[in-house]
Amino acid sequence: MASGAYLDHAATSPLRPEAREAMLPFLGERFGNPSGSHSVARSARSAVDETREVVAAALGADPSEIIFTGGGTEADNLAVLGAQRAIEGTAVCSAIEHDAVLESARTVPHRLVGVGENGVIDLDALAGALDEGVAVVSVMLANNEVGTIQPLDEVATLMRRRAPRAVLHTDAVQAICWLDVAELARRADLVSISAHKFGGPQGVGVLVVRGNKALTPVIHGGGQERGRRSGTHNVAGIVGLGAALSATVADRSAAVARVAALRDRLADGLLSSVEGCIENGDRQLKVAGNCHVRFEGVESEELLFLLDGSGVYASAGSACASGATEPSHVLSAMGLTAEQARSAVRLSLGWSSTGADVDAALAEVPAAVDRLRQATVGAGL
Numbered sequence: 001m002a003s004g005a006y007l008d009h010a011a012t013s014p015l016r017p018e019a020r021e022a023m024l025p026f027l028g029e030r031f032g033n034p035s036g037s038h039s040v041a042r043s044a045r046s047a048v049d050e051t052r053e054v055v056a057a058a059l060g061a062d063p064s065e066i067i068f069t070g071g072g073t074e075a076d077n078l079a080v081l082g083a084q085r086a087i088e089g090t091a092v093c094s095a096i097e098h099d100a101v102l103e104s105a106r107t108v109p110h111r112l113v114g115v116g117e118n119g120v121i122d123l124d125a126l127a128g129a130l131d132e133g134v135a136v137v138s139v140m141l142a143n144n145e146v147g148t149i150q151p152l153d154e155v156a157t158l159m160r161r162r163a164p165r166a167v168l169h170t171d172a173v174q175a176i177c178w179l180d181v182a183e184l185a186r187r188a189d190l191v192s193i194s195a196h197k198f199g200g201p202q203g204v205g206v207l208v209v210r211g212n213k214a215l216t217p218v219i220h221g222g223g224q225e226r227g228r229r230s231g232t233h234n235v236a237g238i239v240g241l242g243a244a245l246s247a248t249v250a251d252r253s254a255a256v257a258r259v260a261a262l263r264d265r266l267a268d269g270l271l272s273s274v275e276g277c278i279e280n281g282d283r284q285l286k287v288a289g290n291c292h293v294r295f296e297g298v299e300s301e302e303l304l305f306l307l308d309g310s311g312v313y314a315s316a317g318s319a320c321a322s323g324a325t326e327p328s329h330v331l332s333a334m335g336l337t338a339e340q341a342r343s344a345v346r347l348s349l350g351w352s353s354t355g356a357d358v359d360a361a362l363a364e365v366p367a368a369v370d371r372l373r374q375a376t377v378g379a380g381l
């Protein structure tokens, strides 16, 4: 694990020991291709089948409703494009979805629905965007930048009433560590998760397809996953995902209490010790691991650079967007100006976070902000 304070769990979390241990045999003697028929293949297939049951139980689904994918991005693409192509109609999604959903929706007829300044979807605007021509509605369970939890039940009620042909997809990638996805997403037809956000390996995910709703595949080939997602299974990855998911669900209530207390200490500490520090998104509506703040007059990229040098690892919104000069689409949708959005940082906690990580951030962030402000004053800016 990285030494220093790793506060970027929303980008990726370290592998849980349970996952690493469960994966090892599949990187060694149980290397078979699960689509084959001899005993080496069958040994791999039994691991995939067992994991399918574990994942189904954790997500409140039937094993036949689980599709293993190559991560959250692929699960989101399959949900949005697979449903849109099968049903033929408009895709409707919130303006704060991950790019995996947004960029998929942008390739087909689509409508984006705005959010309030608290980072929660505007239900009146959603109602206005729904009609009989809608094929798929995609609203995430928890946002990846500001961590806000979306009212999926209300979304489902509106959708069933106003867009009866549509299926409901929820991207639960950032929710699974903190929320009972089986319960909160029970009315969603399609649910995406990604292993590396909860202590599993990178490059493996799941799409739940409730009631085995019709989906047009986006990846074509040998017909694995009952024709819905071709490609040789990533057996070690799938097994690691299952082990990490079991550990996550078993520890979840304790983790929420422990991590929310750490997050509150971090956010409150920054708000009280740094002048011009403002929290983004309503904390009461956020998942436990999210601390998202901005520092007036500070460029987040410069701040993150200084923090990296002092062993505090965080990010400016979504990892995929870092390095981009465009302000975050999530913060813009919440009404922040480009300048405000460029002064925001996300410090995200997870299963391995400790009080020492928070102590380090509370020491280093105020000092780094101070240094940047002094430099600005010194340069006469």
Ligand code: PLP
Pocket (backbone or CB within 6 Å): 010, 011, 070, 071, 072, 073, 074, 076, 098, 100, 140, 142, 143, 144, 171, 173, 174, 194, 195, 196, 203, 204, 205, 318, 319
């Ligand atoms: N959806 C959300 C909400 C995410 O935060 C991410 C990753 O940042 C993804 C989808 C993409 O998942 P993956 O990295 O597994 O492709």
